[in-house]
Amino acid sequence: MTAQDDWRGVDEGWGRKAVDFATMSEPGNCREYVALHQHLGVGADDRVLDIACGAGLAVELAAARGARCAGLDAAERLVAVARDRVPGADLRVGDMHALPWADGSFDVVTSFRGIWGTTPQALDEALRVLVPGGRLGLTVWGHLKASPGAWVLFPFTLAAEPKVANQAAMVALGRPGAGEQLLAAAGFVDVERVEIPFAWEFADPEAYVRALASTGPAYEAIEAVGEDAFIETAQALAQERVRDGLPLRAEIQVVGYLARKPVEVASGAGFLAVPPTTAGVQSLYDDDVAQQGFVMNASRLWAHLPAVHDGLFDLLGQAARAAGLTVRQRGVLVTACASTLGDSYCSLAWGKKLAGEADAALAAAVLRGEDLADPVEQALAVWARKVTRDPNGTAAADVQALRDAGFDDAQVFAITTFVALRIAFSTVNDALGAHPDAELGALVPAPVRNAVTWGRPVDAP
Numbered sequence: 001m002t003a004q005d006d007w008r009g010v011d012e013g014w015g016r017k018a019v020d021f022a023t024m025s026e027p028g029n030c031r032e033y034v035a036l037h038q039h040l041g042v043g044a045d046d047r048v049l050d051i052a053c054g055a056g057l058a059v060e061l062a063a064a065r066g067a068r069c070a071g072l073d074a075a076e077r078l079v080a081v082a083r084d085r086v087p088g089a090d091l092r093v094g095d096m097h098a099l100p101w102a103d104g105s106f107d108v109v110t111s112f113r114g115i116w117g118t119t120p121q122a123l124d125e126a127l128r129v130l131v132p133g134g135r136l137g138l139t140v141w142g143h144l145k146a147s148p149g150a151w152v153l154f155p156f157t158l159a160a161e162p163k164v165a166n167q168a169a170m171v172a173l174g175r176p177g178a179g180e181q182l183l184a185a186a187g188f189v190d191v192e193r194v195e196i197p198f199a200w201e202f203a204d205p206e207a208y209v210r211a212l213a214s215t216g217p218a219y220e221a222i223e224a225v226g227e228d229a230f231i232e233t234a235q236a237l238a239q240e241r242v243r244d245g246l247p248l249r250a251e252i253q254v255v256g257y258l259a260r261k262p263v264e265v266a267s268g269a270g271f272l273a274v275p276p277t278t279a280g281v282q283s284l285y286d287d288d289v290a291q292q293g294f295v296m297n298a299s300r301l302w303a304h305l306p307a308v309h310d311g312l313f314d315l316l317g318q319a320a321r322a323a324g325l326t327v328r329q330r331g332v333l334v335t336a337c338a339s340t341l342g343d344s345y346c347s348l349a350w351g352k353k354l355a356g357e358a359d360a361a362l363a364a365a366v367l368r369g370e371d372l373a374d375p376v377e378q379a380l381a382v383w384a385r386k387v388t389r390d391p392n393g394t395a396a397a398d399v400q401a402l403r404d405a406g407f408d409d410a411q412v413f414a415i416t417t418f419v420a421l422r423i424a425f426s427t428v429n430d431a432l433g434a435h436p437d438a439e440l441g442a443l444v445p446a447p448v449r450n451a452v453t454w455g456r457p458v459d460a461p
């Protein structure tokens, strides 16, 4: 069985006695469900997802509070019971590590002893499907040795050694600090630990044995020692605890974790979510760090199409080389273009660069649209402004001014293409809301910063 198919084997253990589980085991968890729903304030307006929903009793109880419910479990036969219980809910068979719902689909995500420290990717998925500010509630076993009712779980330890080790690893999430750390690492905030009431009750040892045998860990134990030995062990444990006129009762510590998905703050990278860091994106970021010392907001935006970013800059390089432009002359063209467009980002970035190549006064003069002393720079600045402002308003005389400044027609074409490509870059950044980086703002000389009175503001440091 491949890792991908792993979850498909879950039904063998958890689904084989689905009816017993639904009617004899799951109802014993009702205190836990009610308590967590109460802590989360599950109500009528909430879209709630229960991960590892089992036979769906928690889904049914959330629906009873008026929530619109969904649930997922790997055990097909348990999901069949859940669908019978809550026909109006969106109940799916699947893997908690690849939830079949879109980002931001739910206000509340719950999982009752379904997500454990051994499956941290499930938390990434829970975070993904929550809306910003959405609530997460998880339960895990608490301190079993300190729980008077822990005897009920003892027959699970009859399983083969690796299975028992895995059960122990799962229980580790209940230790103080463990869940808090895991949830914070997954990106959740406002993590809170709460006590959850939990008590299983059974009419007699036979009811207990049947309920216990319906679970997944019992299947692992039965695989190891056989059904008769499992039943015998469980029966003997329960027999010792029979009380006259009272049910068998097993109180177990259960820990609840409450957390939230952070509310997204306006990102300097613009209106789009920052995409995952692929190899192409990483190389974009690495170039920034090498050249600027930090990753630029613009790069986080262009991370949606790093190949187009690289292609665009490759074309810009080709045009600049064909035109024989110095870095200082490129600075004049870009600052004249960006200031005409009202693009603060490129105005500041290239104003700073031009200040380094020439001086801050010259950079500020180009940004403010003033005449420049150098006739070549003046011709370039005037042409960049005209191309940016009104490409249909240019005339042969404007091109002649560039020829007079020493550029031949091939260079004029390359200069014009260079400006047009810069307009494309600025337009994407501006339209999609990229802000000049705080780090950039801190490095820009005062005359340049003061000259830039347009466009999106610099990010707060």
Ligand SMILES: C[S@@+](CC[C@H](N)C(=O)[O-])C[C@H]1O[C@@H](n2cnc3c(N)ncnc32)[C@H](O)[C@@H]1O
Binding pocket: 007, 010, 011, 014, 026, 029, 051, 052, 053, 054, 055, 058, 072, 073, 074, 075, 078, 094, 095, 096, 097, 111, 112, 113, 114, 216
């Ligand atoms: C301890 S039970 C909890 C069930 C239910 N939440 C309850 O309160 O009784 C664990 C559940 O996780 C499900 N499960 C195990 N691996 C899974 C996976 N990879 N994806 C989804 N569900 C899974 C099992 O089928 C089982 O129903």
